[in-house]
Amino acid sequence: xxxxxxxxxxxxxxxxxxxxGQHIASNVIASQIHIHAEHGGxxxxxxxxxxxxxxxxxxxxxxxxxxxxxxxxxxxxxxRGPGLIGSLxxxxxxxxxxxxxxxxxxxxxxxxxxxxYSLWLVQPFRPVTFPIVVLIVSGGHTELLxxxxxxxxxxxxxxxxxxxxxxxxxxxxxxxxxFPGGPHIEQAAQxxxxxxxxxxxxxxxxxxxxxxxxxxxxxxxxxxxSPSAAARLARDNQQPAxxxxxxxxxxxxxxxxxxxxxxxxxxxxxxAKQFQATEIAVVxxxxxxxxxxxxxxxxxxxxxxxxxxxxxxxNAAMIAAAAYQRFRAGQRDSLxxxxxxxxxxx
Ligand code: KG4
Ligand code: ZN
Numbered sequence: 001x002x003x004x005x006x007x008x009x010x011x012x013x014x015x016x017x018x019x020x021g022q023h024i025a026s027n028v029i030a031s032q033i034h035i036h037a038e039h040g041g042x043x044x045x046x047x048x049x050x051x052x053x054x055x056x057x058x059x060x061x062x063x064x065x066x067x068x069x070x071x072x073x074x075x076x077x078x079x080r081g082p083g084l085i086g087s088l089x090x091x092x093x094x095x096x097x098x099x100x101x102x103x104x105x106x107x108x109x110x111x112x113x114x115x116x117y118s119l120w121l122v123q124p125f126r127p128v129t130f131p132i133v134v135l136i137v138s139g140g141h142t143e144l145l146x147x148x149x150x151x152x153x154x155x156x157x158x159x160x161x162x163x164x165x166x167x168x169x170x171x172x173x174x175x176x177x178x179f180p181g182g183p184h185i186e187q188a189a190q191x192x193x194x195x196x197x198x199x200x201x202x203x204x205x206x207x208x209x210x211x212x213x214x215x216x217x218x219x220x221x222x223x224x225x226s227p228s229a230a231a232r233l234a235r236d237n238q239q240p241a242x243x244x245x246x247x248x249x250x251x252x253x254x255x256x257x258x259x260x261x262x263x264x265x266x267x268x269x270x271x272a273k274q275f276q277a278t279e280i281a282v283v284x285x286x287x288x289x290x291x292x293x294x295x296x297x298x299x300x301x302x303x304x305x306x307x308x309x310x311x312x313x314x315n316a317a318m319i320a321a322a323a324y325q326r327f328r329a330g331q332r333d334s335l336x337x338x339x340x341x342x343x344x345x346x
Pocket of ligand 2: 139285
């Protein structure tokens with residue numbers, strides 16, 4: 001079964017063809033990072049315009065690379081939400097057009113479920129025995145879930161303020177690193193001392209919710225020029241603070257990364273034990289982080305699964321993979337399907 005996936009929820013325009021929910025026939029991504037880099041974050045109006053400009057070419061390229069005609073597809077899958085509404089609508093409208101033109105079934109996919117199904121694209125694939133604990137860590141979301149079956153999620157916790165990737169991006173801005181901050185912080189941290197600063201960790205009795213704004217504020221106090229500069233930054237965190245000249249960016253990056261990773265690892269490992277999961281899975285942009293992967297492996301007796309690096313961040317192959325399971329479960333959406341800016345998985 002061949003499914004075309006389309007993704008446009010944030011700053012990547014992507015299309016992919018996936019066979020039987022597991023085999024990538026093509027996976028095309030047009031990134032807008034260069035457009036948003038100068039703003040230090042994703043700028044919604046620019047994002048939708050760039051999606052409009054890119055989508056037709058990206059989809060046609062995905063079909064061409066997979067050597068498949070639209071008529072030969074079994075279904076057309078598209079991210080329905082959550083995400084930037086204007087951006088989502090570009091992908092959704094394009095998918096509806098294709099579905100209308102070809103009469104193929106339309107399947108609206110939850111972007112977060114897409115991240116979960118990036119795990120099914122790992123080759124060779126080891127079958128999953130449910131339940132598993134899934135940590136979704138991306139630029140917009142931090143969710144700890146118990147996945148009991150295909151498509152069945154129980155929410156154990158999530159962030160109360162910033163998403164983990166968002167914290168990386170904000171601290172990246174504070175440290176005057178390029179956008180997005182995550183990979184650049186990871187790189188700077190490799191040469192830094194993770195014990196240089198004791199940034200706050202979550203306490204065990206915090207349950208399974210996360211909070212990253214305290215760590216971000218502690219970093220801000222450490223690196224900014226003066227309290228008034230920090231206050232200005234707190235009001236409008238678009239503006240990078242002027243870095244204190246005696247601050248070691250590497251040490252701050254390493255200490256910040258260690259604090260975030262400690263918190264993610266402690267809660268995920270404890271949840272897996274408490275809910276008797278057979279495995280831990282970590283997905284989303286931040287799952288590319290090597291320290292997070294190493295620490296999860298070291299701290300848990302359970303196997304840890306994560307996607308290959310190129311499927312951690314947003315892509316359309318994961319949307320087609322998620323749609324495969326939904327299709328098998330009978331999902332067929334109407335051409336009146338609406339985009340959802342908010343759409344919790346559980
Ligand atoms: O999943 P994703 O591509 O987009 C969303 O759905 O949000 O995640 C992007 C996020 C960004 O915040 C980026 O800084 C973060 O993932 N990220 C990383 C790394 N690579 C990407 N964070 C930490 N370490 C990394 N190596
Ligand atoms: Zn994502």
